[in-house]
Amino acid sequence: VQDAASGQDPRSRQDEESQRCWKEEICRILGEIQAPLSPLLLRLCHWLLPKLLTRLFLSVQLHWGQLEMVLRAARTPEVPLVFLCSHQSQVDGLLLSFVLLSQGIGLPRVTVGAWPSPFLRSLLQRLGGIFLPSGMAQTLSNNDEGLPGAVLDAYIQEVLQSRQPLILFLEEPLASLQLADPARCWLLRVLRALRDGAVPDVLIVPVGIAYDVAP
Secondary structure, eight states: OHHHHHHHOGGGGTOHHHHHHHHHHHHHHHHHHOOOOOHHHHHHHHHHHHHHHHHHOSOOOOOHHHHHHHHHHHTSTTOOEEEEEOOOSTTHHHHHHHHHHHTTSOOOEEEOOOOSOHHHHHHHHHTTEEOOOGGGTTOTTOSOOHHHHHHHHHHHHHHHHTTOOEEEEOSOTTSOSSOOHHHHHHHHHHHHHHHTTSSSOOEEEEEOOOOSSOO
């Protein structure tokens, strides 16, 4: 992150004012990516979500053999779990987060697509949702990701090092079955963390969610 900041302003290593400005910009970018988790909202959501699910679905079925494999993998020391998921509905993230949390795997960080409402974005961030910073939208096909890319790299490295489960959705709901540009961006961060030695390894867990009728 420091290299990215100094690369944009050669004086930033010597100029205290520039250093302060870059720190503020880094904090702003980080605030776009995530927000502190809210224990109150998490408890409320954990109480409300089963009631919501019973209204949306007749049943939720899990493959217990595969779940046991995930539970064993979660006990692997110093190796984080990254869930690569198909994306059928906007409730996928909530549903998968609830399953992981209820099974003792932990609250995951969930990549979320663009939400037009700032209120919804803030709410999802406090429940574990993470977003691409605004500066990344114009650089998905550009090698020069600048400071937003450097902050995102550092953030994903921190998530993986702390062994928080990470959920990446590979496509957008109701879109064609191809890897979405945001998914490429998130996957690149995981690969860079491995390449740079931030974590010794990553356990990839493919996840498929299917509905009789998508909500």
